[in-house]
Amino acid sequence: MAFELANVAHIAVLMIMLPCFVRTTCPNIISRQEWNAAAPSSSKSLRENPPSYVVVHHSVTRMCNTTEDCKLLMKSIQNTHMNTNGWEDIGYNFLIGNDGNIYEGRGWGIHGAHAISYNARSLGICLIGNFEEYPPSESQLQALRELIACSLEENKLIEDYNLIGHNQESATLCPGKYLYNEIKTWSHFNNNPK
Numbered sequence: 009m010a011f012e013l014a015n016v017a018h019i020a021v022l023m024i025m026l027p028c029f030v031r032t033t034c035p036n037i038i039s040r041q042e043w044n045a046a047a048p049s050s051s052k053s054l055r056e057n058p059p060s061y062v063v064v065h066h067s068v069t070r071m072c073n074t075t076e077d078c079k080l081l082m083k084s085i086q087n088t089h090m091n092t093n094g095w096e097d098i099g100y101n102f103l104i105g106n107d108g109n110i111y112e113g114r115g116w117g118i119h120g121a122h123a124i125s126y127n128a129r130s131l132g133i134c135l136i137g138n139f140e141e142y143p144p145s146e147s148q149l150q151a152l153r154e155l156i157a158c159s160l161e162e163n164k165l166i167e168d169y170n171l172i173g174h175n176q177e178s179a180t181l182c183p184g185k186y187l188y189n190e191i192k193t194w195s196h197f198n199n200n201p202k
């Protein structure tokens with residue numbers, strides 16, 4: 009009897025400890041299926057995988073504050089990229105709404121359409137909104153930090169990665185002065201990207 013009780017106690021302790029062994033850095037990511045994405049017309053892998061750069065963008069669209077609304081906006085951004093721009097898919101690897109959620113774009117390991125000289129060797133992450141006009145919310149910035157941490161943990165980004173804004177690659181205001189000034193203070197920001 010005492011033996012059985014000891015076993016029960018052991019099992020209880022294991023069950024309590026189990027979540028400690030489950031990796032917890034990765035945040036929830038709203039999948040393409042969840043936001044009802046259209047299938048890409050084609051796709052190819054990154055040339056450099058895992059990539060060495062994170063390129064940060066803003067969408068220059070309205071903001072979205074609820075998950076339901078962000079899903080609709082994701083559809084709209086994908087439509088513009090595929091039907092107006094003629095791209096094979098939504099341009100970015102991931103997007104982040106003001107609901108604090110991360111939305112799967114092309115996903116990890118896929119060649120992007122967001123910054124010509126980095127498309128084959130970066131993770132392109134777009135924060136939804138216009139950060140030339142107002143600052144990103146703390147929940148969006150937190151989601152960006154978590155997505156980068158998760159990418160490192162999952163070996164989807166090299167450890168010694170470089171963080172840059174789109175404006176460092178070409179003549180654009182993207183990712184907007186408020187967001188750019190923020191990421192400039194982060195570790196791994198590279199003032200002189202190659």
Ligand SMILES: [Zn+2]
Pocket residue numbers: 064065066122174180182183
């Ligand atoms: Zn951009």
